[in-house]
Structure formats: structure tokens, C-alpha cells
Amino acid sequence: MxxxxxxxxxxxxxxxxxxxxxxxxxxxxxxxxxxxxxxxxxxxxxxxxxxxxxxxxxxxxxxxxxxxxxxxxxxxxxxxxxxxxxxxxxxxxxxxxxxxxxxxxxxxxxxxxxxxxxxxxxxxxxxxxxxxxxxxxxxxxxxxxxxxxxxxxxxxxxxxxxxxxxxAARRGGDDRAKRPRPVVNRDNAGFWDGVAEHKLLIQRCAGCGTLRFPWLPGCGRCGAQEWDPVEVSGAGTVFSYVVMHRPVFPAFDPPYAVALIELAEGVRMVGNVVGVPYGEVRIGMPVRAEFVRVDGEWELPVFRPADGGRGGRG
Structure with missing residues (x-):
């Protein structure tokens, strides 16, 4: 055929x-x-x-x-x-x-x-x-x-x-397609439990003390499988970013910025940058995590410029 x-x-x-x-x-x-x-x-x-x-x-x-x-x-x-x-x-x-x-x-x-x-x-x-x-x-x-x-x-x-x-076709009015849900499994469920409580949690290895994100079952430095959750401040800077134009997903309004954020604690996390036009996102821009309600059902961490969008380099 x-x-x-x-x-x-x-x-x-x-x-x-x-x-x-x-x-x-x-x-x-x-x-x-x-x-x-x-x-x-x-x-x-x-x-x-x-x-x-x-x-x-x-x-x-x-x-x-x-x-x-x-x-x-x-x-x-x-x-x-x-x-x-x-x-x-x-x-x-x-x-x-x-x-x-x-x-x-x-x-x-x-x-x-x-x-x-x-x-x-x-x-x-x-x-x-x-x-x-x-x-x-x-x-x-x-x-x-x-x-x-x-x-x-x-x-x-x-x-x-x-x-x-x-x-999937968008329906009329304000009834938009829902955002894709994160894959939650036994390794990362603790992170999403924290997000639901407006806490940004990373892992700390019980063997060598190394902080890590994303959540993993074992330490990449020493191999230990024991760890503790640690709540971080949410402060960080834009380490790198991309502006998404394509493909167009029904639940998203491109263009929008997706950034790799280096948190103050030294680990990196991917998230949307909100509160500033996508063209003004810059490497080195100070940001701070906040939480938004998505589809009226679940919480999602995003990052907002900490200084109103000033700072960083092009």
C-alpha cells in the first residue's frame, strides 16, 4: 500500500x-x-x-x-x-x-x-x-x-x-486540550509529591552527600542506593535555553522558552521560563521557582525572573 x-x-x-x-x-x-x-x-x-x-x-x-x-x-x-x-x-x-x-x-x-x-x-x-x-x-x-x-x-x-x-483538535471556547502528564514512577514519585505541596525536592546521597537531580535510584558518584530528600530554595540562573516554535502541541502556545536552570545548590533542572517575553530570556538570568496549577488538576514547577527580567547575557 x-x-x-x-x-x-x-x-x-x-x-x-x-x-x-x-x-x-x-x-x-x-x-x-x-x-x-x-x-x-x-x-x-x-x-x-x-x-x-x-x-x-x-x-x-x-x-x-x-x-x-x-x-x-x-x-x-x-x-x-x-x-x-x-x-x-x-x-x-x-x-x-x-x-x-x-x-x-x-x-x-x-x-x-x-x-x-x-x-x-x-x-x-x-x-x-x-x-x-x-x-x-x-x-x-x-x-x-x-x-x-x-x-x-x-x-x-x-x-x-x-x-x-x-x-487532537481543539474544541471551541476556552476548553483547551490538556497538557501531557509527567511519567511518575517509583524512582521519581517523591519529587512530584513535593511539587504537589509546593516544595522543590532533590536527593542527597546518604553515602557521600552528593546532591542530585533528576531523581535516580542510585548515586552516580559512589553508587550508594540510600538517600534523603532535600528541599531547595528554588533560586537559580538560566544555564541554557531554547525557544520552542515547532512542533505545535494542542495544549501549548508557541513560541515559548524552555530553560536548563542551574539551582543555587548546584544541580540543574529543566523548566519553562514565565513572566517575561521569550525573546528576553538570557543565559545567566536570575530566576526563582514557583508553582502553577495545570488543567485544574496538578501542580507544575516553572521559573520566573527574579529581577523582573534584567540580567544575564545574550
Whole structure:
């Protein structure tokens, strides 16, 4: 079934065609554009605020969660990429599922990656879900699995899942689509419990005292699994930011600023900057956390300029 024949197709017929893509390659004999290298490891650790000793100095390894980074093709893509994945997305576009959002990923690790390792990989379209209705709209979850090798040895597996969907239509009046809800699990439930009480909570390792965010089950510095919640002041500065224009989600009014905030306690947190035009957000701008009620149901932390929008650098 070609893309020009799927518009208005019966969902069962479309799903049967989509299922036919399962098991087809998305990339064959892909080659990482750069070997594992210290500058990229350093940039990653700085961006993530990860000060783990294992990622510095002689004998350093790459953070395991960088697994996908070494396979990225950049704007020019990879020569090993197959046509199957593009054909699958084109079919969904033709059926009206024109928007896409990354939803989650899963990784498994088999060996440490060290500077100098050459990365090769193969990717396969692992699964296409039945049609699902979500807050964003109705569509299909598509999962690809990438098997990564270092120096020819198995290094890990990366599963990446997207939702290809038709955006939910806005209804009339002031009744807007609801914001997507955060994923709350056993590792981060304490953070959201604190937000509900207008408290900004991070974790403090009971082993070495390191403060950390986001919430994790173990310490990245010493490996200890015991920790205490710590309420922070909410004061911080804009470490970096982006202005979102696309894609347009029904519950959002672009353009708007999303920032990486460096809190006074040293950890970093992502959040919207409110109370100032998006074009006036600046790196170094002092901000302070506050809490807003979303959809009349749940609380969300945001950041407002602490000095009325002055300060920072362009």
C-alpha cells in the first residue's frame, strides 16, 4: 500500500500494512561518525551535571547513557540507513498521522565504551503498536532497536520509541486540550509529591552527600542506593535555553522558552521560563521557582525572573 492510497483507509487494513514493517532493517552496517572521544564525554557530563569520577582522567569510560550519542548521524544522516523506516513514516503521514514526538527509550549495556572505540551498529523496526488514543492525539507507537558494537564487540542495545499521531483538535471556547502528564514512577514519585505541596525536592546521597537531580535510584558518584530528600530554595540562573516554535502541541502556545536552570545548590533542572517575553530570556538570568496549577488538576514547577527580567547575557 503506497502513501497516496492510505488516506481514509480502514484502520485494520492500515495496521496490517504497518505490522509488515516489523523486523525490517532501519540501518545496516552503520558506522559512528566519530570514535568514542574525551571532548564529547566532557561536554555530555557538563550538560548533565554528571561529576562521576569514572568519566575523567586516565582510564576514563563514557557514561553508559551516551550509548545512542555515538550512533547519531547528524544533519547529513548515515549511509547505512535503509528505506524501510522512511517508507513507514511516509505511510503514516499519508494516513493523516503527520505529527511525531519521542516518548521514551530503553538501553541495555554489555561493555564499557572507552575513548578510541570505533562504533558500528545495525537497527531494526522492532514493533508498531495498534492505534492508540493519547492526550496529544491518536496514532501509532513505533519502536526501533539499535544493536551497538565497539571494536566489533557487542556493546549495548538501544530501543527508541516515537508516537506518530494526528493531533487532537481543539474544541471551541476556552476548553483547551490538556497538557501531557509527567511519567511518575517509583524512582521519581517523591519529587512530584513535593511539587504537589509546593516544595522543590532533590536527593542527597546518604553515602557521600552528593546532591542530585533528576531523581535516580542510585548515586552516580559512589553508587550508594540510600538517600534523603532535600528541599531547595528554588533560586537559580538560566544555564541554557531554547525557544520552542515547532512542533505545535494542542495544549501549548508557541513560541515559548524552555530553560536548563542551574539551582543555587548546584544541580540543574529543566523548566519553562514565565513572566517575561521569550525573546528576553538570557543565559545567566536570575530566576526563582514557583508553582502553577495545570488543567485544574496538578501542580507544575516553572521559573520566573527574579529581577523582573534584567540580567544575564545574550
Amino acid at each position: 503506497s502513501a497516496d492510497r492510505v488516506t481514509g483507509a480502514d484502520p485494520a487494513d492500515l495496521y496490517a500494512v504497518l505490522k509488515g514493517f516489523e523486523g525490517r532493517p532501519a540501518a545496516v552496517a552503520g558506522v559512528g561518525k566519530d570514535p568514542v572521544n574525551e571532548p564529547m564525554i566532557r561536554h555530555w557530563c557538563e550538560a548533565m551535571g554528571d561529576t562521576g569520577a569514572a568519566y575523567r582522567g586516565p582510564g576514563a569510560i563514557a557514561p553508559p547513557t551516551m550509548l545512542q550519542a555515538w550512533t547519531m548521524g547528524g544533519l547529513s544522516g548515515h549511509t547505512g540507513r535503509s528505506q524501510a523506516y522512511d517508507e513507514l513514516l511516509a505511510l503514516l503521514d499519508g494516513a493523516g498521522y503527520t505529527s511525531v514526538v519521542a516518548t521514551d527509550c530503553e538501553q541495555e549495556y554489555e561493555r564499557d565504551l572507552r575513548p578510541g572505540d570505533r562504533i558500528t551498529f545495525d537497527a531494526v523496526i522492532e514493533s508498531v503498536s495498534a492505534r492508540k488514543t493519547t492526550t496529544l492525539g491518536t496514532g501509532y507507537f513505533v519502536t526501533t532497536r539499535t544493536d551497538v558494537r565497539a571494536q566489533g564487540e557487542p556493546a549495548g542495545t538501544h530501543r527508541f520509541r516515537i508516537l506518530k499521531y494526528a493531533p
